[in-house]
Amino acid sequence: MSSESAASTKPQVGIGACLVGHAVRYSGDAKKRSHVLEKLAETMDLIPLCPEVAIGLPVPREPIRIVENNEGIYVKDSETQTIEYAQPLRNFANEMTAKHREFAGYVFVKGSPSCGYERVKRYNDEGNALANTGVGVYAQQIMDNDPLLPVEENGRLHDPNLRENFVRRVHAYHEWKQLNKVGDIPTLHQLSQFYSRYKYLVMAHSVTHYKKIGRLLSKPDRENPQQQADHFIELLMTALKCSATRKGYSNALSHIKGYLKRDISSTERISFDQLIDQYRTGEVPLIVPVKLLNHYFNTYPNDYISQQTFLMDNVIPAKAGI
Template identity: 45%
Template sequence: MATDNITSTNRPVLGIGACLAGREVRYNGQTKAPNIHVKRIGKIFEMRPFCPEMAAGLGVPRPPIHLVGDENTVRVVDVETHQHDHTDAIAGHAREVLDMAPELAGYVLVKASPSCGYERVKRFNQKGNIVAHDQQGIFARALAEADPLLPLEDDGRLNDPGLRESFVTRALVYHQWKQLRAEGLTAARLIDFYSRHKYLVMAHHVPSYKQLGPLLADAGNKDLEALAETFIATLMNALTQRASRRSHSNVLFHLSGYLKKKISAEERQRLKELIDQYRLGHIPLVVPVTMLKHHFANNPNAYIDQQVFLEPYPDELQLRNVV
């Protein structure tokens, strides 16, 4: 399965706001307690802490900063005087982070931070009055621009089960993609990568699923680098789409089709009932998936065994346990 090779010494790497990692780097010299979901994710990933404000030389403690300007042109300045502009230094740290840690598979940002907030960060006018909650933090925006494929979420958004599942899935897939690129890209490896992620893509975005198969047709006769760039952008974008009960059920029924001649009519009916109960919201996804894995353990299928959908992340994250 997809996560079988994750060990305590070989974990995918996530960047994380240093304050969430227990460092006393906030403007007031304090840290920020991570929520239970960040803690749980930290058991699966290696968490690499960064603080763009410290990197910009602001020190601890320091005068607080906030975002000032119109909707499309904001700067990060000190709250008291608006005379000290730290925009370029904080934004520039994004490129430094990616250069220092090219293995990053995702980044956990800090809710509401003018440097690290993912969304809805406060924007002020020159008089210091709040005019909107419509910004990304300066560092967060620069990180997204420097690597558009890098999965980003902040600690607040990770409270949402759907966003949390999407983030973890994308981070693990991006880690696998970086491993593939490090091993050396070939047309065969690219096709194999998609074959393993095929049903995961179907669960998140059927249009992308229908697009990627034809895209890889005759891959050996195409510009491989250009093909790979289009492929991974399409796949990662597909995984940003929230998987639904309906789409997951569709994949579960597809996979159960491989058992049609392998299990009894009674077992097929019971599996169908479990998938329907999940689709209707009566049981969590882990129940029909566990039943499918049980049947495939008794009736091995090499193609199905490699499908990331059946185990896209370690069970201990409990992402499929929510009703």
């Protein structure tokens, strides 16, 4: 499947139903609507799910909580702590993983014992809060079922860097799932073609993974092509999860500039190098050198560079701190 075909549909992303206006919380209401999620909905299909309602809990209802003891982790009603909900929540997560194989990401609910991504409160059998926190039981099962699935929670998405990182991972994973939709194992040529669009974005995020992917794609694994494909997407998604730095982005900008060496003057090259230095030292945001690169490549088209996700608007953290 071509990159254009892969990009023709929006990525499907699971999301806590209470985050998009569904009155399914234990209190009988929904979370306050977020402009961040409305922005994400422009490029993603947000699929609302509420595991607590799905397993039969009413609205409104008694809050549930995570209970941890020597025997394991449970989810119980906070009033009597006599009804156990952990296994039904895990079962529903398994059902959703099987039903929504197209999911390219998931937005979880801050602090939820079912859908929380991190720092979810835990209690002992006596109802006392424990020092350690964890992940919601449903969320944990979703992540265990697909460790590469890009996930975030609604609160963290207000951080521009985390949000942009989530967006780029979702779109990459969506494209990968589209490539694999036909069921055939991707060939080495297809892997290389896929990676060619992400090469400089990976360089910006992790030179270590950039080198590992290069070695992996240097020759086909004829004995186990599926293993090669699995290893590739694991390396790619792990690389994109790494926090990008000004140094990493500057390195990628310099490499991309190399494709203009026959087209722009020496004065323009020196000026662009100075602009990269200004970005590296925090004097200008990333969008400034990227816009200039796009201007140059609009004037001097390059088929290889034109497909680079590094230069696309949906992955440039224009308002972020990098």
